[in-house]
Amino acid sequence: MADDVGVSLRTLHRALSAGGSTFALLLMRERMAVAQRMLHAPSHRHLTVAEIGRRAGFLDPSHFARACRQWCGRTPAQERCAPTQAFASPH
Template identity: 35%
Template structure:
């Protein structure tokens, strides 16, 4: 890699760096559970140089370079939002550089249709494997196989999308009259404790703290 280029790697897997001459390195880390990418897919994204000269890297590389200067003093809610957006952009950049997305486009049309269906029905309690399989006239085994190609399980995908929908709702003025428990329940989290635990594990901040720092201070 040359100056400004970057690559994605997974610290839970063995890796080595080889560097020579003068160099300076910035490292940005995210909790693994906060990245909605399966293990098999992540393997294909790692160790691929993302060039600063073209594509997503052209604007993302300068953004990463300036983050250490501009992120100081941000609210917790703002920092979580920014971290999530930068993570999405970084994964997208790595996918483009590795050719992963083009491969998915050739073989994943049905999977994208199913994921869009899930996104539109996140608030439905009956959003189960069988319900989704019936909607698309496929067997539950076929449904699991489609998601397994990207290293996901159906349940994990649904939970991750519900967590993201909950995060957006907690920071939205449109949901300011809903309690935290109501938001968690709306998106399928059966108990307040379960919602709080899963939200905190993914975003590093509790739902209550996230909402307070977003400016919507309705008592819950």
């Protein structure tokens, strides 16, 4: 990612830190946004929760469930049935 924007890895880390973020936090936020969109999309109703987690970048269904509870306050199955709303970062 640093190469893509033409800066050193350390410069990218400093810039993210100055903005109060980290690469890991941004990555998790994006993965959870993708998962949340998929959980609410009628076109993805045929997919299992585990498959949605895998497609969003979670290798382990239990990790996806823990992350979803942390970010959304609900399990993935509960989130799938809940009205659509943006989640707040737990940090």
